[in-house]
Amino acid sequence: MATDSSGYRERNSTADRALVILGLFTEDRLQISANDVAEALGSARSTAYRYLQTLVAASFLEEAPGGGFRLGIGVLELARLARRGYGLTAIAQPVMRALADEVGETVLLTRLVDDTVVCIERCEGAKQLVRLSYERGSRLPINAGASALTLLAWLPEKEIRELLGRHALQRFTERTLTDVDVLVKRLAEIRTAGYGMTVAEVDPDATGIAAPIFDDSGAVAAALSIVAIRRRVPEDRSELLVNAVRAAAETLSRKLAVVRS
Template sequence: MTGQSTDRTSGYRERNSTADRALDILLMFEDSRLVVGGQEVADHLGVARSTAYRYLQSLASSGFIEEQRPAGYRLGPRVFELARLARKGLGLSEVARPVMRELCDRVGEAVLLTRRTGATVVCLEREETDHPVRLSYERGHVLPVNAGASALVLLAWAPEKEIDEIIETSGLPRFTGATITGAAELRARLAEIRERGTAVSRGELDPDVLGVAAPIRGADGEVVAAVSVAALSHRVPDERLPEVQQAVNEAAAGISGRLAVVSS
């Protein structure tokens, strides 16, 4: 029994050792080293050249590397396929969150990722600061489509037919004295947002809250979500607005760029 157990353990360790060596070889590739040679691998692993070639041939037979005569080996098609699958597996939230975190640190205010579903807007993600007073928008929070910067950005690039249907069927409820409740006024505001590329709202959904939002576009150029800064209004006076708008615009462009890469 003991001998059998030892053999299994030894084999398991050997398999792990072989996998580790294979990963070590793959990790040798970088921008400054696109091709590696057999002796180079042997020196890196601290093994005989014949052993290094055995590892290389194993990786080549699986498509992870391919021989490039006479220099050595380069990355193979299997690596590119895995990279494609890794990008494809990333969702909007995973793509957006690093950029959201950077934006949050840059402006010092909460950052939201939102998406429109019919006549409502859903908060998908949130990055928070350490302010003692926090806003109540959390993941999964449902927001109206006619109030607040992120909602207006998402509505601004919706098809005209959908905008008409939302106005007719859902109405334009009032939340504060600043909420847009007239159809003509709303359409004019949406046209202005499309022209400027961002939306700014003060007290339209919550009396003391300012929002600055910009659209996120998918690989086909269509607006798929919005990124926004939400803050207590007094923390972002008018003179600071251009700075925050620029930061939000750059974050939206950054997320859109990442989505294009993921979809490629």
């Protein structure tokens, strides 16, 4: 029993040291030496070299031309598998939960799917008092609401006009835009501002604020939005919500770029 326990502790110690070694690599440090590892581990150079050779044997490191060690094919394979395991929703959920808790409102993640706007995820704040009924998988109007307009705003104008032309644009309230020329102008304003905000365009009692999530090619992959009861978004609070949703969308854009790169 004592031998097994000792071996277990030794395996943990070895794993810890291996993680320390892999953690030495950064954007500015793509190669490491045995001396670097010895210093990081507080060990003799010969001990550090043994750990390096173990990682080389497992393909997590390889000897670099000219000396030193660089990340090996094993790390690249793990990175490939990690990317496959991360869909947009999985990446977005923690950020959405944090945003919903921060602002105390409903947060939606939407995408353009087959020319329609689809809600693919939603989160509500832990202490949210007023809840809005936006279900996952529900389809939202193409011509109204912050999410839809933000998803359209970064498309080429020709594509926008073709897309809107394929739909019977419905009027939900007196504020809903149904004229394509007016919509195109509105979308240009959203693109310049960097976010979309709508008040009573779908629901007379709702305000929406949305920001684009960009993929690694610079295209809009999705929209992140806050939807709130209109009376809960006075002018002095709207700026706070705009800044919060834009910051969260920028975080998701960076995460998505890493996963898709």
